[in-house]
Amino acid sequence: MARKITYQQAINEALDQEMGRDQNVIVMGEDVAGGAGSPGEQDAWGGVLGVTRGLYHKHPGRVIDTPISESGYVGAAIGAACVGMRPVAELMFVDFLGVCFDQIFNQAAKFRYMFGGKAETPVVIRAMYGAGFRAAAQHSQCLYNLFTHIPGLKVVVPSNPYDAKGLLIQSIRDNDPVIFLEHKALYTMEGEVPEEIYTVPFGEAAVVREGHDVTIVAIGRMVQKAQEAAADLQKQGIHCEIIDPRTTSPLDTDTILESVEKTGRLVVVDESHPRCSMASDIAGLVAENAFGSLKAPIRQVTGYHAPVPFSDALEELYIPSAAKIIAAAKSVKEYK
Amino acid sequence: MTKQLTRDDLLKAYRTMRTIREFEERLHTDFATGEIPGFVHLYAGEEASATGVCMNLGPEDHIASTHRGHGHCIAKGVDPVGMMAEIWGRKTGTCKGKGGSMHIADLSVGMLGANGIVGGGGPLVCGTALAAKLRGQPYVSVCFFGDGASNQGTIFEAMNLASVWNLPVIFLAENNGYAEATSSNFSVACDNIADRASAFGMPGITVDGFDFFAVYEAAGAAIERARQGGGPSLVEVKLSRYYGHFEGDQQTYRAPGEVQNIRDTKDCLLQFARRVTTSGQITQAELAAIDAEVKALIDGSVVKAKSDPKPTEADLLTDVYVSY
Ligand SMILES: Cc1ncc(C[n+]2csc(CCOP(=O)(O)OP(=O)(O)O)c2C)c(N)n1
């Protein structure tokens, strides 16, 4: 398993392999082929950052450019899913889901329950999230917590290329609506990814690093930051256990609770705003279910209750840093 | 109908278009150095649209803009020096460095903001227009949007709303042929965006967006009608963007030579200069003097932006609410 590819290539490969395996898999979105109706190349863009590049020619008719009509095409993907297609709708930036919340929250998420278990909606909605690109308030949000809040949706936040491929294949095969969120700062991250098809199951956290002093639960890109912090803390004699939930819905509560029962200390790292966040959700879960094991108050390292700022000077302050994670881990370790 | 353009108006129109062009060309050059944060969408090539429309507007009229907003900002009277600082992420910027290129706004001159969400402005101008109408004020609102945005539900809803409420709104479709890499021939189901006007019970017109005078007159007529209580209009201007969708886009989806050909034959500044000098209204020397002044202004704005301070930690959590 020596082959290394990027996060972005892993996503492309997952789409490619699943489209090859199942004719019902279609990819749609703005510029997912790119160049539709233009005099130049038909596959000029392959998505705004080139993630779907090359699929257009390999899977004729199944990589579909859309007008800028998110409510329209996301709803169409959901409708097609209801009749057995497996559409993967792409929305570039998760922020744009704001345009089509109804189709996601009130339609896709509700069908199964509302219809008494009769409907299946195997749609995947892919989007980029997260800060770090100086893309300002309308192109930098996390929002996985919004979707996690809604019963009926599954929410996937891969932190590395291996998981990105396995989780995307699982998302496509899953029979429920899945929100698949890709952190834009991870696109160039390289990692070992098997060439063959495999899946990573939902609701199974990865224990990324073992340790007995402090449990750090980190979401998406924050897993990287937690690893940086943990390497540093190790030198200072603090041994962190890092847990990557991989999916926020379903959430692997057992792995989190078991770890906290062992370490007695919890730091949750979540890039999103702090209120009603994954951080507060996980903190609440642990406070309620592992209170007796806690040796220190739970600490949350998050973004701020403010929109993501544009200026690099402010955005750097905004994003949770390894330094902040280190400070939080030390404070819980040293708590008396 | 549309106000006759005086010599001063012509000089102002030229200065505005030249300022936009210089601003964007300069950003094009500076962006390549990697010093400018984020991404920028340049308006170069489309100057006659923003200028032709905004020459019909006063400071109390409102416009909503797009991700490609620098030209609209300058034409509506936003200070280019503050804009440059904003794009460089400085505390002295129009929005204190918190918004950046895609979110430049200055409500004091009726500029409701560039917008990172395609189609976001349509409903907003219905609101500013409704306010003017309810208050009995003669102010109009203009929503600039692209061919790509023309397919967004918000734009359709806003057009219907504006008609139903008989609002003083101009829907100003800037059809530059592309939304990112996707051609409007593909994405827009009818021949012209303006054809959709009749479906919403308003007049629609398509004009040459390289021709300042054509835009000025068509927009002027629609704006005048709206001011008199005649309701909304859809004005489509056909034009072209000279640079990629954003800086760094190689534009492989466009035919080779497409942009150069347009620059050589249709450029709005060239056409304008030829017309006003041929007619004898303005001299080459006057235009050259404006070019030099504008260049100095933009040069100065860059020097200032580079040396201005960036926002600091104290700025991170201000401006989230008015009070909390
Ligand atoms: C709701 C939403 N969808 C998609 C995008 C991504 N996006 C930004 S600009 C753009 C193309 C817009 O094309 P058009 O309206 O023709 O304007 P132009 O760029 O040509 O000026 C797209 C798809 C967005 N910012 N917001």
Ligand SMILES: [Mg+2]
């Ligand atoms: Mg366009």
